[in-house]
Amino acid sequence: MQEMMVGADVSRKHQNFLQVIHSYYQLTKPRIIPLLLITTAAGMWMASDGRVDPFLLLVTLTGGTLAAASAQTLNCIYDRDIDYAMERTRRRPIPSGRVQSSHALLFAIVLGCLSFTLLALCANLLSALLAMSGIVFYMLIYTHLLKRHTAQNIVIGGAAGAIPALVGWAAVTGSLSWPAWLLFAIVFVWTPPHFWALALMIRDDYAKVGIPMLPVVAGEVATTRQIWIYTLIMVPMTLLLVYPLGASGVVYGIIAAILGSVFIKKAWALLQEPENKQLARSLFKFSILYMMLLCTGIVIDSLPKTHQLTAFVAEHIQTLISAIAF
Numbered sequence: 001m002q003e004m005m006v007g008a009d010v011s012r013k014h015q016n017f018l019q020v021i022h023s024y025y026q027l028t029k030p031r032i033i034p035l036l037l038i039t040t041a042a043g044m045w046m047a048s049d050g051r052v053d054p055f056l057l058l059v060t061l062t063g064g065t066l067a068a069a070s071a072q073t074l075n076c077i078y079d080r081d082i083d084y085a086m087e088r089t090r091r092r093p094i095p096s097g098r099v100q101s102s103h104a105l106l107f108a109i110v111l112g113c114l115s116f117t118l119l120a121l122c123a124n125l126l127s128a129l130l131a132m133s134g135i136v137f138y139m140l141i142y143t144h145l146l147k148r149h150t151a152q153n154i155v156i157g158g159a160a161g162a163i164p165a166l167v168g169w170a171a172v173t174g175s176l177s178w179p180a181w182l183l184f185a186i187v188f189v190w191t192p193p194h195f196w197a198l199a200l201m202i203r204d205d206y207a208k209v210g211i212p213m214l215p216v217v218a219g220e221v222a223t224t225r226q227i228w229i230y231t232l233i234m235v236p237m238t239l240l241l242v243y244p245l246g247a248s249g250v251v252y253g254i255i256a257a258i259l260g261s262v263f264i265k266k267a268w269a270l271l272q273e274p275e276n277k278q279l280a281r282s283l284f285k286f287s288i289l290y291m292m293l294l295c296t297g298i299v300i301d302s303l304p305k306t307h308q309l310t311a312f313v314a315e316h317i318q319t320l321i322s323a324i325a326f
């Protein structure tokens with residue numbers, strides 16, 4: 001009997017421990033991190049012409065994960081009041097009382113320090129400093145200064161989410177150049193359509209807590225117009241990586257053009273029916289797939305095998321054209 005009680009006690013303690021781990025994991029908003037890492041990986045592959053050192057890749061993605069997790073945890077602490085008031089965020093660990101803010105702060109500091117140390121020691125100082133600037137920008141500029149005060153919050157604040165692309169390039173080269181800044185700019189202009197499509201769906205939640213997201217302040221028509229404008233800027237921008245920069249090739253160009261056409265089609269459909277939440281949901285979901293596939297396109301295009309294949313195809317097309325011409 002006593003043995004059974006001891007067994008039950010151990011199993012309860014084990015379960016509690018797992019619940020605590022799960023709560024801390026949730027603090028980091030883990031569902032967003034993989035896409036941030038995909039942009040980092042795209043930067044790394046592009047910078048190294050498809051020959052990424054596996055150790056550097058592992059270190060950079062781990063450092064990036066730790067930095068993003070630290071940033072998200074700090075955001076959860078700062079925003080605990082509005083998170084408590086909004087349906088979507090009410091069950092997060094701090095508003096639901098599962099984690100204390102002071103413990104979360106310690107957790108965020110540890111994550112940030114680990115990220116800096118890992119990146120500075122195993123990648124380079126620039127990538128470490130960029131990751132830290134991501135945390136500071138996201139907290140200070142987006143969360144503290146902009147989020148509750150202006151409808152342009154995510155336009156300017158979006159720069160934080162674009163920094164991981166720079167971290168990837170910097171980890172490989174130790175510097176930043178045009179292709180890195182262009183990838184940063186692509187993620188930057190992608191953010192408004194990504195976020196505003198979601199904000200159209202959950203406008204009432206933001207209105208309830210007085211967060212001046214664009215659909216709350218300016219309405220659906222103005223928001224879909226802005227989404228349309230940013231989409232029309234973003235799609236041609238993605239092609240600049242091919243020409244004039246030459247950082248990616250024809251395979252990426254084709255992928256970017258196809259994905260861009262779908263993005264434009266969905267943004268246009270939403271522009272025609274600004275109140276249609278189904279269309280907003282569809283654009284939001286596609287925005288995530290879009291960024292995932294665009295970055296995968298950059299990676300595939302950079303691989304030596306792809307270069308061989310495109311050279312082979314180009315040579316055969318040339319032979320065919322000469323045969324037809326003569």
Ligand code: HEM
Nearest residue numbers: 031032035036039088154157158161162191195198288291
């Ligand atoms: C200031 C810029 C951004 C804002 C305000 C924003 C906001 C949001 C919000 C509120 C959600 C819903 C999350 C939830 O339901 O808990 C979301 C989802 C998501 N965001 Fe963003 N986002 C931004 C930038 C980014 C960036 C740069 C990326 C990655 C490159 C990203 C990737 C994602 C992903 C993957 C999801 C879906 C998560 C899921 O599966 O639930 N976001 N975003």
Ligand SMILES: CC(C)=CCC/C(C)=C/CC/C(C)=C/COP(=O)(O)OP(=O)(O)O
Nearest residue numbers: 032067068071131134135138160161163164
């Ligand atoms: C290099 C580095 C560490 C960069 C930081 C990148 C980073 C953490 C980007 C997060 C973007 C994002 C999902 C914002 C949502 O915040 P929100 O507060 O509007 O979302 P919420 O309403 O769901 O809380």
